[in-house]
Amino acid sequence: MAELDRAAGSPAAPGDWTYAPAPESRDIVHLRERYGLFIGGRWVEPSETYATISPSSEEPLAVVGQASPADVERAVAAARAAFADGWSSLPGSERAKYLFRIARILQERAREFAVLESMNGGKPIKESRDVDLPLAAAHFFYYAGWADKLEYAFPNRTPKPVGVAGQIIPWNFPLLMLAWKVAPALACGNTVVLKPAETTPLTALLFCDVLRQAELPAGVVNIVTGDGSTGAAIVDNPDVDKIAFTGSTEVGKAIQRRLAGSGKKLTLELGGKAANIVFDDCALDQAVEGIVNGIYFNQGHVCCAGSRLFAQESIYEPLVDKLKMRLETLRVGDPLDKNTDVGAINSAMQLDKIRELVESGREEGADIYQPPCRLPEKGYWFAPTVFTNVAQSYRIAQEEIFGPVLSVLTFRTPEEALEKANNTPYGLSAGVWTEKGSRILWMAQRLRAGVVWANTYNRFDPTSPFGGYKESGFGREGGLHGLEPYLRFDE
Amino acid sequence: MAQAPVLPPGFELPLEPRLPRIGSIDAVALEERAASLAKRSIKRDAKVFALELAIRTIDLTTLEGADTPGKVAAMCSKAVRPDPTDPSIPSCAAICVYPNLVPTARERLQGTGVRVAAVASGFPSGQYPTPIKVADVRSAVELGADEIDMVIDRGAFLSGRYAKVYDEVVRVKESCGESAHLKVILETGELGTYDNVRRATLLAIAGGADFVKTSTGKIPSAATLPVALCMLEAVRDVYAETGRRVGFKAAGGIRQAKQAVQHLVLVHETLGPEWLTPELYRLGASSLVNDILMQLRKEKTGAYQSPDYFTLD
Numbered sequence: 001m002a003e004l005d006r007a008a009g010s011p012a013a014p015g016d017w018t019y020a021p022a023p024e025s026r027d028i029v030h031l032r033e034r035y036g037l038f039i040g041g042r043w044v045e046p047s048e049t050y051a052t053i054s055p056s057s058e059e060p061l062a063v064v065g066q067a068s069p070a071d072v073e074r075a076v077a078a079a080r081a082a083f084a085d086g087w088s089s090l091p092g093s094e095r096a097k098y099l100f101r102i103a104r105i106l107q108e109r110a111r112e113f114a115v116l117e118s119m120n121g122g123k124p125i126k127e128s129r130d131v132d133l134p135l136a137a138a139h140f141f142y143y144a145g146w147a148d149k150l151e152y153a154f155p156n157r158t159p160k161p162v163g164v165a166g167q168i169i170p171w172n173f174p175l176l177m178l179a180w181k182v183a184p185a186l187a188c189g190n191t192v193v194l195k196p197a198e199t200t201p202l203t204a205l206l207f208c209d210v211l212r213q214a215e216l217p218a219g220v221v222n223i224v225t226g227d228g229s230t231g232a233a234i235v236d237n238p239d240v241d242k243i244a245f246t247g248s249t250e251v252g253k254a255i256q257r258r259l260a261g262s263g264k265k266l267t268l269e270l271g272g273k274a275a276n277i278v279f280d281d282c283a284l285d286q287a288v289e290g291i292v293n294g295i296y297f298n299q300g301h302v303c304c305a306g307s308r309l310f311a312q313e314s315i316y317e318p319l320v321d322k323l324k325m326r327l328e329t330l331r332v333g334d335p336l337d338k339n340t341d342v343g344a345i346n347s348a349m350q351l352d353k354i355r356e357l358v359e360s361g362r363e364e365g366a367d368i369y370q371p372p373c374r375l376p377e378k379g380y381w382f383a384p385t386v387f388t389n390v391a392q393s394y395r396i397a398q399e400e401i402f403g404p405v406l407s408v409l410t411f412r413t414p415e416e417a418l419e420k421a422n423n424t425p426y427g428l429s430a431g432v433w434t435e436k437g438s439r440i441l442w443m444a445q446r447l448r449a450g451v452v453w454a455n456t457y458n459r460f461d462p463t464s465p466f467g468g469y470k471e472s473g474f475g476r477e478g479g480l481h482g483l484e485p486y487l488r489f490d491e
Numbered sequence: 492m493a494q495a496p497v498l499p500p501g502f503e504l505p506l507e508p509r510l511p512r513i514g515s516i517d518a519v520a521l522e523e524r525a526a527s528l529a530k531r532s533i534k535r536d537a538k539v540f541a542l543e544l545a546i547r548t549i550d551l552t553t554l555e556g557a558d559t560p561g562k563v564a565a566m567c568s569k570a571v572r573p574d575p576t577d578p579s580i581p582s583c584a585a586i587c588v589y590p591n592l593v594p595t596a597r598e599r600l601q602g603t604g605v606r607v608a609a610v611a612s613g614f615p616s617g618q619y620p621t622p623i624k625v626a627d628v629r630s631a632v633e634l635g636a637d638e639i640d641m642v643i644d645r646g647a648f649l650s651g652r653y654a655k656v657y658d659e660v661v662r663v664k665e666s667c668g669e670s671a672h673l674k675v676i677l678e679t680g681e682l683g684t685y686d687n688v689r690r691a692t693l694l695a696i697a698g699g700a701d702f703v704k705t706s707t708g709k710i711p712s713a714a715t716l717p718v719a720l721c722m723l724e725a726v727r728d729v730y731a732e733t734g735r736r737v738g739f740k741a742a743g744g745i746r747q748a749k750q751a752v753q754h755l756v757l758v759h760e761t762l763g764p765e766w767l768t769p770e771l772y773r774l775g776a777s778s779l780v781n782d783i784l785m786q787l788r789k790e791k792t793g794a795y796q797s798p799d800y801f802t803l804d
Contacts, residue, residue, distance in 0.1 A: 017540055017759055017767060022532035126530065285724045286520035321731065329760045338532040435515050455517050 019331075022338045024125045028112045031202070034063045037071055037225065038208040040078035041218025046071060046225075052201055055122035056335050056344035056379040064201050067224035072193070072233035075222040079164040079191040080239055082219030088161045088189045092148030099144030099186060101214040106137040106179075109210065113203055117175055118335040120202040122344030122380070123298050125336050135460055136179035139478075142462035143183035146483060150188065153480050159487040161189030162265060163241030166234040169204075170247045171197035171346050172301040172402075178204055180477050181244050182221060188486035190242070192221045193234055197247075199347045201225040232258075240264060244485065246303070249400075249426075249471050267475025267485045269303065269467055271400040272428030274449065275421035276306030276457065279414075279434035280315040286455070287433040288322045291406070294431060294457040296330060296342055296384050300404040301350070303472070304429035306457055308397060309408045310417050316410050320388060327371040327384050334376070342404060345380040354382050354403035361387050361396035366407070392420060400426070414439060422448045427469025431457045450476075513693060514728075516685035516721055525716035528760055529753045538752065539790050542783050543581060544767055545751040546573055550608055550740065550775045552587040554615075554708065560595040563588055565804040567599035574784050575802065583780070584769035585638060589614075590631040597635035608638035608674070612663055615678070615707035617642040621659055628666040638672040639663070640740075642707060643691060645681045653694055660698025674702035674740055674773075677722075680712030685721045692725040696737050706743035708775065713743025719754060723761040730762070739766070742775025748786040751779060 036043040046065025053060050065071070087095075106113065113136075114128040123132070150159040165185045169177040174196055185192050196204035204223050211221055224230055228251070235243055235255050242265040245255055249270040259266050276294050278287050294306025311319050335343035345351045362368055366387040375381035382403055390397050390407040397407045411417040421430055430449040432440050440454040450468045453459060460466070465481035467473060475485050533541055551570040553562060563586070570583040585606035586596055596607045609631040613619035619627075628639055641663045647655040660675055667673045675695035679688050692703050703722055706713035719741050726737050739762075741754050751774055758766050766772050781801045789795050 016764055017544075017755075018537060019531065019533060020535040020537040022534045281515075283515045283517035283520065286517035286524070289520055289524050318731075338530075435517075456520065 019339050021334070023334060023336045024115055024118075024129075024338055026115060026119065026336065029116045029119065031062050031116075035065065035201070035205045035225070037065045037067050037075065038205070038221075038223040039071070039075045039219075040081070040222065041212075044071070044074065052120060052199065054119050054379075055199070055346050056376070058378055061120060061202060064205065064225045067195075067226040067230045067233070069233040072224055072230060072237060075193045075224050076164055076166075076234075076237045076239050078219040078222050079193050082217060083161070083163055083191040085217075085219075087191055087217060087220050090189070092150060092187075092189075095186060095189060096144045096147035098214055098216050099140050099147060099183060102210055102216070103137045103140035103144060105210045105213050106133065106140065110134070110137070113175055113206065115336065116206055117203050118343065121171060121174055121200045122335050122346055124340040124343040125338055126340070127298060132173055132176045135462070136176045139176075139179040139183045139462045143187035143482075146184075146480075147187040150483065150487065153483055154487070154489065157489045159188070159483075159489060162486055162488050163190060164239060165190045165192050165242045165244060165486065166237065166240040167192055167194040167244045168231045168234060168247065169194065169196055171200040172298060172303070174200040175203040175207065177246055178207060181246075184477070184482045185244075185486050186220065188483055190486050191219060193240065194221065194223050195231050195234060196223065196225060198225075198227045235259065242266070242485065244475075245269070252473060265485060267467075267477070268473035269475070269477060270428075270471060270473040271402075271426055272303045272305070272468065272472050273308060273398065273400050273424045273426045274304055274306050274429040274431065275308045275310055275417075275424075275447075276431040277310045277411075277417045277421055277433065277443065278312060278315070278319060279432075279436070279439065280312040281435050282433035283435060283455070284315065284319065284322065288319070288326050290431065290433060290455070290457045291323060292326055292330070295406045296404050297458050299342055299345055299382070301346055301402055302458065304451060304458065305402075306429075306431050307401060307406060308421075309406055310411050310420060311408060312417070313410045313412055320386075320408060323386060324369055324371070327369075327386065330371065330373070330384050332373050332375060332381065332383065342384055345382050345403065348380055350402065351380040351382060354401055354405065357396055357399060357401045357403075358385060358405055361390070361394060361405075361407070364391075364394045364396070366390045366394060366396060392423065398424065414443065418443060418446050422446075425471040428467075428472035429453065513690055516689055518685050518717075521685055521721055522717045525720045525757065528720070528756050529716055531753075531756045533752050533756065535790070539787065541752045541755050542748060542787050542790070544755060545748070545774060545783055546583060546780065547581045548769045548772050548774050549583040549780060550585045550587040550742070550773050551583045551780065552708065552742070552775050552777045554587070554589060554610060558589060558592055560592065562804070563592045563595045564599050567596055567605070569780065569802065569804045570605050571600070571603045573780050577788075580784065580787065584773055587640060587775060590627065590634055590636070593631060593634040593636050606637040607635060608640055609634070609636035610640045610642075610707075611636075612639075612641035612659070614640070614642050614676075615709040617644045618646060621662060624659060625662050625666050628663050632667060632671045636671060638674060639667050640674045640676055640704060642676045642678060643695065645678055648682070648687070648691060653690075656691070657694050657698045660695055660700060664699035672701045673699065674704045674738075675700040676704045676707055676742075678707055678710070679705050679718045679722075680710045685717065688718055688721045689725050692722045693729070696725070696729050700737060702738035702740050702773065704740035704742055704773075704775065708743040708777075711744075714741040714745055714754070714775075716753060716757060719757055720761065723758060727762055736765075736771060738771040738773065740773035740775055742773075745774055745776050746778050746782065748779070748783045751776075751783060
């Protein structure tokens with residue numbers, strides 16, 4: 001009986017249920033020690049190299065090339081040759097076959113790419129697995145479908161490829177941004193010289209293996225790694241016909257200045273300081289999820305991150321209480337752990353920038369909240385942060401932080417929300433949370449932002465154009481609109 | 492002082508500063524959140540903890556017309572000692588039966604700590620006159636039930652007669668007296684929307700429910716993860732507003748250990764570790780226990796064993 005009592009007796013105290021580590025295996029990824037530059041379908045030895053690391057552990061992963069202007073010139077020449085040598089005149093249906101093949105191979109090798117993306121970039125595996133990879137494949141599938149239908153996309157005009165596209169992409173979604181750039185370029189019959197971000201070159205280099213598997217003709221896609229000087233060499237190369245850049249507003253402006261008068265086509269997708277506007281009639285718990293997804297997704301390294309939260313004053317308190325409570329359950333740590341919600345900051349440089357801006361927020365008088373969480377010792381980490389009592393004039397309400405830092409502001413009426421939301425040099429995205437359909441439409445018409453999400457946030461789809469107003473850039477990527485930058489129409 | 496104008500029913504002024512008191516639910520986002528929590532990867536020690544906790548919170552249930560004292564007696568033994576070959580496996584929280592079988596269960600469970608729950612109040616439809624429901628509950632309590640699982644009147648709820656639903660919960664709670672715990676079954680599969688689920692949850696809690704429970708197990712759509720999340724969030728709001736801790740019971744359709752773990756993750760990340768106790772959390776199930784035992788044995792020995800090695804009841 002005593003034993004029965006023990007078995008059945010009063011339950012043990014409510015437990016501290018610690019989730020055991022659930023790391024995704026790295027075995028699927030086979031990294032080479034050294035990577036060259038991928039030019040003309042072959043690996044070319046670079047003159048200089050640097051080591052690329054894992055931001056979550058600071059361990060070096062591989063040595064990659066630092067492409068010189070001469071290397072870039074070779075890459076552009078290879079792209080030009082491939083363009084002239086048949087790619088541009090290949091029937092659209094044939095180009096589509098290659099794109100479909102690439103999409104399928106990406107799906108087949110999704111886990112390998114996802115693990116590598118998390119190793120090199122620091123983002124949680126659940127995001128690289130559930131967002132980056134499926135979307136990257138979807139972009140190739142989507143633009144494969146357009147390749148033989150360009151005349152229908154632009155009726156009564158004669159769409160022709162532009163030529164060699166120079167593409168410079170950021171480190172926040174390395175493979176996905178590659179897909180956003182490469183897929184429409186190839187679908188339209190262009191050839192490509194692409195530079196991945198300095199800190200995250202590895203998935204782009206692994207992608208070269210996909211190109212080989214897909215038997216894409218040599219020189220159609222060339223990948224050159226390196227820092228800003230490599231990017232500048234691409235921008236300055238006279239044989240490049242189009243530049244597509246995603247990155248900071250500062251660099252975007254510099255590129256635009258350099259291209260002035262060159263006749264090169266240009267699209268820029270730059271920074272943002274998006275307003276996430278929460279009305280008091282919203283579905284509150286779901287809005288909290290949306291706010292969290294809006295700013296802590298990918299450690300806030302998202303140009304369209306909902307970094308300014310506008311809360312209607314009548315729900316300010318419960319909203320902020322719920323938000324803080326929710327932050328306590330965010331799991332920060334090893335990007336390869338399947339239960340990690342927030343991973344590592346991408347680089348030491350970015351971490352410094354976040355710290356500097358957060359310090360300015362404190363100094364200017366905002367109240368800071370960070371949930372208790374133990375950050376790993378090695379690597380670059382920043383706890384999810386909420387600033388309340390933020391004034392519109394503070395730097396943390398004006399400047400793009402590009403980290404897991406949310407600034408909470410308040411408003412009283414829809415007009416006031418709109419005015420404050422638009423009061424920024426940026427205009428990439430915005431979120432509206434209300435159960436009232438008419439208010440969603442009223443806001444969406446008036447918000448000066450390229451994307452307005454209603455009762456959701458950070459949702460992407462290849463069929464939907466993405467791009468900014470004002471200092472967030474120009475040109476659209478995705479959808480039918482995303483074809484236009486890669487076509488010329490000389491009637 | 493001027494008299495406030497009389498407002499038509501249903502238009503009470505929200506005098507609480509905190510809005511919205513009932514609020515609404517966005518179905519898409521709710522389901523997304525539930526799906527993302529279901530992806531938590533629970534391994535090794537954490538899995539053993541969850542599986543043992545699941546057993547401790549189970550209301551082992553049989554609710555059939557064919558139930559006999561023999562069947563219930565066997566189930567009682569299973570609840571006390573789910574795995575006779577492994578005494579380290581804890582007992583279930585309770586067994587759940589029709590009122591007629593309460594005396595049998597009472598007798599078999601004397602001194603074991605496993606509680607006796609009875610469904611009452613015109614289970615499962617609730618389509619009976621209130622006095623009969625109240626009498627049903629009173630008799631179940633008199634027969635020795637420690638816990639009463641009542642059903643709300645969905646007919647009244649769906650036709651907007653919320654007051655009737657509320658009044659019945661209040662009356663039933665009174666009939667439970669000091670000793671019996673009241674679980675209120677919403678039968679969420681019949682409520683149609685998450686907004687209704689939330690409203691019914693708050694209504695039941697306002698009426699005095701000690702626990703809110705998803706389903707009777709008598710219709711196909713039962714304790715889905717989004718429904719559970721919706722109710723847990725309402726429980727959390729009540730706790731935040733009033734400090735009152737209301738329990739939650741997920742019942743119906745939970746047959747696999749994996750589902751049980753997903754439900755526990757939901758509670759853990761919505762209400763916190765405080766709710767991970769049979770005092771505040773229950774899983775209603777009839778066939779779940781053996782799958783959990785198989786998983787536990789696998790964690791301990793490294794190998795899956797045939798179902799023949801686990802007693803049916």
